[in-house]
Amino acid sequence: MSETSSDEARRLAQGARDRVRFEEEALALADQVYRVARGVSRSKEEAEDLMQETYARAFRSWQSYTPGTNLRAWLLRILTNLNIDRGRRAQRTPDSQPLEEGDYFLYNRLEAATGETDEERVLERLSQDHIAEALGAVPHDFRDVLVLVDIADFSYAEAAQILDIPIGTVMSRLHRGRRILKQQLAELSVGA
């Protein structure tokens, strides 16, 4: 009898230790998770809210995390799902606009507008503000993929898993997202 209750106590203590470890590991990843939160949000305030919701949910459902698997991806799956649920997706969608231009078009446009032929000088035409603004103008479905792959360094396969979409969709959204980004940059930088 007393043995069972001490087993029980041991199990409870072990559970508490596992949970604390989980919480510490999750918090240690907060900076990396924040980069994604900021990338998919319109403002810093929105990113901060999203972080708090994500961590509150993660801490509540820590038992559904399988130790040894990718915790960062697990946290980001919560984050991207919450972000979709928040219905903050009302926005203009340049989806129907044709994007027939090739991948060189931004460079060609900048080179033509500046008369520069040196790559570094052409690059200087892009300000950090324009890039942040252009990124903000990419529709969310595309931006989520762009942020996960280009900013958070996930592979196509990992991004597919986090967003729960097929890998082919990751690739097409990435492709389209980058095109839209460049189109926005062209408009902002040279009014093209």
Next chain:
Amino acid sequence: MSEIDPCEWCEEVLQPYLDRELDEADEAKVKHHLAACGWCEKRYKFEEDLRRLVRRAAVEPMEPALKLKLSELRLEL
């Protein structure tokens, strides 16, 4: 005559090349072309630099106050 223009082909494979998703043969083909074509080489370099700028644009450290709030969300023991 049916031979595809190498610059056009390089433009098409720019993204998968930078994502390291091309197979070895195609990757070698790109490298071979870039070594000889300054026009394409410049555009590849630009794309790489652009990605770096995008990455930098998104890096904005988290406020310490937020970090504190997150740790306060931990469950009570």
